[in-house]
Amino acid sequence: MRLFATMSLIVTLCASSALAQSFTTLKGHGGPIMGLAVSGEGQVATASFDNSVGLWDGRNPRWLEGHEAAVNAVAFLPDGRVVSAGDDFTVRIWDGAQSRIIGQHKGKVTALEIAPETGMIASASWDGTIGLWPLAEGSGRVIKLRDSGVNDIVFGDGGDSLFAATTKGEVLLFDLTKDAPPRPLVKHGFGVNELALGPQGRWLAYGAVDGGTRILDAVTGAALADFTLDRKPILSMVHHAATGLLAVGDGQGYIMLVDTKTWRIRQDFRATRQGPIWALAFSPDGAVVWAGGLDDVAYGWPIALMDQFDPAMGQERSFLKDVGEMTNGERQFMRKCSICHALEAGASRKAGPTLHGVFGRSAGRLPGYPYSPTLAGSDIIWSDATIDQLFDLGPDHYIPGSKMPMQVIAAPQDRRDLIEFLKTYSQKEETKP
Ligand code: HEC
Numbered sequence: 001m002r003l004f005a006t007m008s009l010i011v012t013l014c015a016s017s018a019l020a021q022s023f024t025t026l027k028g029h030g031g032p033i034m035g036l037a038v039s040g041e042g043q044v045a046t047a048s049f050d051n052s053v054g055l056w057d058g059r060n061p062r063w064l065e066g067h068e069a070a071v072n073a074v075a076f077l078p079d080g081r082v083v084s085a086g087d088d089f090t091v092r093i094w095d096g097a098q099s100r101i102i103g104q105h106k107g108k109v110t111a112l113e114i115a116p117e118t119g120m121i122a123s124a125s126w127d128g129t130i131g132l133w134p135l136a137e138g139s140g141r142v143i144k145l146r147d148s149g150v151n152d153i154v155f156g157d158g159g160d161s162l163f164a165a166t167t168k169g170e171v172l173l174f175d176l177t178k179d180a181p182p183r184p185l186v187k188h189g190f191g192v193n194e195l196a197l198g199p200q201g202r203w204l205a206y207g208a209v210d211g212g213t214r215i216l217d218a219v220t221g222a223a224l225a226d227f228t229l230d231r232k233p234i235l236s237m238v239h240h241a242a243t244g245l246l247a248v249g250d251g252q253g254y255i256m257l258v259d260t261k262t263w264r265i266r267q268d269f270r271a272t273r274q275g276p277i278w279a280l281a282f283s284p285d286g287a288v289v290w291a292g293g294l295d296d297v298a299y300g301w302p303i304a305l306m307d308q309f310d311p312a313m314g315q316e317r318s319f320l321k322d323v324g325e326m327t328n329g330e331r332q333f334m335r336k337c338s339i340c341h342a343l344e345a346g347a348s349r350k351a352g353p354t355l356h357g358v359f360g361r362s363a364g365r366l367p368g369y370p371y372s373p374t375l376a377g378s379d380i381i382w383s384d385a386t387i388d389q390l391f392d393l394g395p396d397h398y399i400p401g402s403k404m405p406m407q408v409i410a411a412p413q414d415r416r417d418l419i420e421f422l423k424t425y426s427q428k429e430e431t432k433p
């Protein structure tokens with residue numbers, strides 16, 4: 001008995017020191033992480049809502065800046081260069097810190113996929129098209145879907161075929177060697193967000209808005225397994241061929257690991273206390289799964305030790321605070337504004353300008369922030385009354401042409417509480433609500 005107790009203590013100690021060594025957080029982005037990629041050498045790239053791509057050397061970021069809106073997807077080319085795409089409708093290829101637009105859509109780009117065999121980059125967009133952009137010289141090609149946006153794509157057959165997941169809930173299979181209409185493989189009924197293809201195209205996994213998580217025979221479309229739980233939506237999915245692990249991330253912050261050799265759930269673990277897992281990627285050896293979401297941080301979870309993590313890792317992040325502890329004004333700000341606005345003075349990496357000292361300031365005048373021409377040329381002065389109107393009418397009506405997202409705060413009391421909170425915290429030197 002004694003011996004047993006001592007042994008388990010040793011095991012625990014070893015595990016926690018390994019944990020300290022191998023658990024990694026990558027900090028620096030000023031907004032949620034929407035996309036992740038890991039190169040063959042294990043280098044991590046992050047795509048963020050803060051309009052930048054982070055290229056990480058260990059824990060040190062290099063920022064690739066050039067996108068004019070949130071970056072949703074990032075991928076490594078076989079030669080180590082980075083490709084990224086996002087809400088500014090562009091697909092960009094990076095040479096050092098410079099980017100070149102290689103693909104242009106008419107709506108947000110949701111996913112990227114590389115086919116090294118054919119030298120093609122594919123992009124999925126909510127404009128209802130799939131872009132195919134050659135790495136070498138030459139012009140791209142655009143495949144138009146009938147009337148649905150595209151959420152995800154994956155190449156099959158060494159780049160000769162392509163599976164596409166649509167906002168209308170279909171999975172379509174395109175033969176890229178022919179100019180023929182696609183073959184519908186799945187009609188799910190709810191939007192399909194994510195796809196992953198098994199080795200030699202033996203199976204196809206998909207994840208949907210209603211939480212549907214299914215595995216199909218990629219040729220016939222026949223059902224092989226169903227991992228649908230009560231959590232939704234499915235937001236990320238990635239497969240590691242050598243270990244056979246399929247990782248699935250959802251809107252409630254869980255990462256489920258499925259062993260595709262036995263079709264059993266190997267682990268199901270809550271990676272964040274709150275908020276979605278938008279991005280997942282495996283390390284080259286499959287020992288670590290990288291995850292990104294609402295938090296401005298990318299986490300590297302060593303799979304062998306996953307069960308032992310406390311999701312919050314003791315970090316006091318204000319948006320992780322219990323909502324019961326916040327005033328209504330703080331809650332309004334945390335939920336509706338903090339993703340894009342800091343309250344501290346100085347530059348932030350967030351998508352919007354800091355709201356520090358916003359009361360009494362003329363709109364569009366914070367030095368160094370790239371405002372839309374509309375806001376930069378505006379004669380609004382921010383006050384209780386103008387901020388109230390901004391969210392009573394919504395930015396799209398109050399300042400048409402502004403980069404601010406459409407958003408209305410319907411209840412007058414919520415607007416008053418928010419303004420009260422902003423007034424208190426936007427004027428402090430050190431604001432840590
Ligand atoms: C998804 C990102 C996003 C969210 C969420 C958001 N904003 Fe903004 N906000 C922006 C951007 C981008 C700008 C700059 C707009 C422009 O240049 O047209 C902006 C500008 C502003 C400005 C004008 C600042 C100035 O210097 O003129 C105010 C005030 C503001 N936001 C308040 C808020 C408040 C309050 C909330 C929450 C209720 C909020 N915003 C939510 C992105 C956002």
